[in-house]
Amino acid sequence: MRKMTLSNGKTVEVECLSCALTSGLIEPDGGVVIETEHFQAHQDVAYPIKGLIILASKRHIKCFDELNEEEKLDYINILSKIRKAQREVLGIEHVYYFYNEDTTHHFHTWMVPRYEWMVEFGRSVESVRPVLLHARNEMNDEENVEKVMEAIGLLTNYLNG
Ligand SMILES: [Zn+2]
Numbered sequence: 012m013r014k015m016t017l018s019n020g021k022t023v024e025v026e027c028l029s030c031a032l033t034s035g036l037i038e039p040d041g042g043v044v045i046e047t048e049h050f051q052a053h054q055d056v057a058y059p060i061k062g063l064i065i066l067a068s069k070r071h072i073k074c075f076d077e078l079n080e081e082e083k084l085d086y087i088n089i090l091s092k093i094r095k096a097q098r099e100v101l102g103i104e105h106v107y108y109f110y111n112e113d114t115t116h117h118f119h120t121w122m123v124p125r126y127e128w129m130v131e132f133g134r135s136v137e138s139v140r141p142v143l144l145h146a147r148n149e150m151n152d153e154e155n156v157e158k159v160m161e162a163i164g165l166l167t168n169y170l171n172g
Contacts, residue, residue: 029116033069041163045093045170049085052093054163058146059155060124061162062101064093067119074112090120092170097124100165109139 012024015031025031032039032051039053044064046052052066066089068082078086097103105125110118123139132138132145 027071027116029067029119030071033067041160042167044163044167045089047085047089049082050089052089054159055121056159058143059150059159060126060146061159062097062103062124062166064097064122064166065119066090066093066122068117071117073114073117077118093122093166096166096169097122100169101162107139
């Protein structure tokens with residue numbers, strides 16, 4: 012078990028953060044953006060970037076080749092649906108996808124939108140970590156966080172409307 016402190020200050024003990032989120036034990040900040048039978052999507056609010064979505068499986072698996080046929084289909088459908096929503100409601104032209112199998116949680120894909128301000132951190136995979144750190148350390152002001160929350164609302168409405 013791992014002790015986790017939530018953003019509201021509450022402490023919970025969970026075996027796996029992704030299990031806790033997808034089972035509804037923990038409500039992600041900003042809420043669930045969309046949910047299917049096998050997956051759940053939410054904004055990672057630790058990194059205040061508009062439209063940065065985490066897509067997690069509901070089953071506790073870690074590797075891509077553990078997905079069953081039904082999950083594979085569900086995954087590509089929901090992933091492309093979220094991608095379309097990012098384009099339609101937030102005008103996001105490009106997205107970087109990141110997913111690591113040695114996660115301490117379980118199967119989840121990061122969808123990191125590419126914005127103009129990120130260019131100074133380089134291109135492609137090398138820029139991902141500095142971009143995320145910059146967002147977490149320099150963009151956590153009230154005004155930007157509000158914009159991020161607004162974007163969550165727009166995506167949620169679009170995807171569930
Ligand atoms: Zn899990």
